[in-house]
Amino acid sequence: MKKQTPFLLILIIFLLLLVGCTGAKKVAFKTPVDTTTKPIQNQVKKTYTISELGVFASNEFDGARLNGFEKLNDTTATVFISPENGPINNSPYYAFKTWSNTPKSFYFKFKYPKGYKHRYVSKINEGGNWRIIDSSNVFTNDSLVTIKLDIGKDPVTVAAQKIQSSTHVEEWYTDLTNKNSQYVTLKTIGKTTLGKNIPALDIHNGETNNKDIIVLITRQHPPEVTGYFAFQSFLETILSNSKLSKSFLDKYHIIAFPIMNPDGVDLGHWRHNAGGIDTNRDWSKYNQPEIKQVVNFITKSLKKNKAKLVLGLDFHSTWYDVFYTNKKREGTSLPNFVSNWFTALEENIPNYKVNEAAGNSTKPVSKGWFLYGHNAVGITYEIGDTTPKKNIEEIGKASANQMMRILLNTKMNLLTN
Structure with missing residues (x-):
């Protein structure tokens, strides 16, 4: 036991120093918030295809947000956007790339879960140049927003804000x-x-x-x-x-x-x-x-x-x-x-x-x-x-x-x- 005493003493001193050095002091607030880790719903990274229309959409890049992409009619697709988890602010973020086999004008209708509505004016990136979508290409029906884009073989990025990954x-x-x-x-x-x-x-x-x-x-x-x-x-x-x-x-x-x-x-x-x-x-x-x-x-x-x-x-x-x-x-x-x-x-x-x-x-x-x-x-x-x-x-x-x-x-x- 005598041989172990120095080791135990050193261990105790080390632990005391460790406790004294770890972490900054906590700060009290009137209204606490539970910030323990919670599950998130990761978006599936993929390229969505509407084969009969030759139209594509992808979230396969950093900063993307696209949870679904489906044909609504021959000129329109529904863009599904969901949050990572909830409760969460009513500030739906979206970002995806889209293109088509042939040049065409095409409509993208945003759909969010119940209780959320469109916030950000779309920003468009074509060939590395970002611009705000022209208001004449934005259509609002109650809280539903649809945008019109001219697309072709070169991907166009559509995002809530200029992407800064x-x-x-x-x-x-x-x-x-x-x-x-x-x-x-x-x-x-x-x-x-x-x-x-x-x-x-x-x-x-x-x-x-x-x-x-x-x-x-x-x-x-x-x-x-x-x-x-x-x-x-x-x-x-x-x-x-x-x-x-x-x-x-x-x-x-x-x-x-x-x-x-x-x-x-x-x-x-x-x-x-x-x-x-x-x-x-x-x-x-x-x-x-x-x-x-x-x-x-x-x-x-x-x-x-x-x-x-x-x-x-x-x-x-x-x-x-x-x-x-x-x-x-x-x-x-x-x-x-x-x-x-x-x-x-x-x-x-x-x-x-x-x-x-x-x-x-x-x-x-x-x-x-x-x-x-x-x-x-x-x-x-x-x-x-x-x-x-x-x-x-x-x-x-x-x-x-x-x-x-x-x-x-x-x-x-x-x-x-």
Whole structure:
């Protein structure tokens, strides 16, 4: 027994250290949400064929969503779209490729399960060029929507939003990292349920000790591509190598997560991850691997650098442009940031009016986690489904520039007072 004592002592010490190091602290919310993994219904990957019409449709690509395709009549097919599981938001996502043996005009009638209706205006990709379908080719009867397309032997992609799969996102952030290697370190912080990388961009200039941290996240919800485009513009502005951006990166540390739910994105999910869960309801107990690993990475970064998290921005999409904010501001890390930022946006974007919806988070969403977990400013940065790309880029650029300016002024005031 004496020979085993040192081994047992070492084992006990190891276990105590392990318990002390694993996991970030949980954050309590007024309205808990069960985020334990739930079954999903995977779509069958296949090419559907209507032989007598010589018309085809396929979901055999990342980001596709097509659950059935059947002849309705000689000029129309029914497109069946179902969610990954339920309950789920009424935001049906779809994406498929279609073609025919001979050139023809053909109609596609969307059909969803009872209780769901069409949300997204169709985007069309022909030969690599995306465009919004002409309204003259969209026909609505109550909640049923039919679109008309000219199809031939070359496949046409029809999608709720421009497809930005995990591969597309990886190409973008890899290129961004390579162009800004002085400031950006690309890290893989873990794996999803399906084994996909969860990437993080660690952005700063020089030492990180005691530098306040800003967290940027996007694509918690797979179809919300316009929010991702704003995230791109925002981050590219921070890395623009301007005098402002250089000064900012001297003083602040950015951690950016460019794709929070790669499984859901590539599976063509309406909203959830491969665990059948809305990840933006898991910022309390961290049951899902994506949120658990992101939170652990942020927590370790804060501890390692003896730093404070002061601002978190979560980029999403909805029916219109809106910023969801927390009402609680006094006593937070940046009590005047929201009002100063929104004033600056209206002053620096022509004909722009900030649409703010303020309310302290009751469910476990990211902006509440920033507030309750770190006493930081948390904002859900929403871009409209149909906001033009040019406008998205303008808003993203201006909001990044004004954020940097305000935070640098805040830092300067703290140093001089």
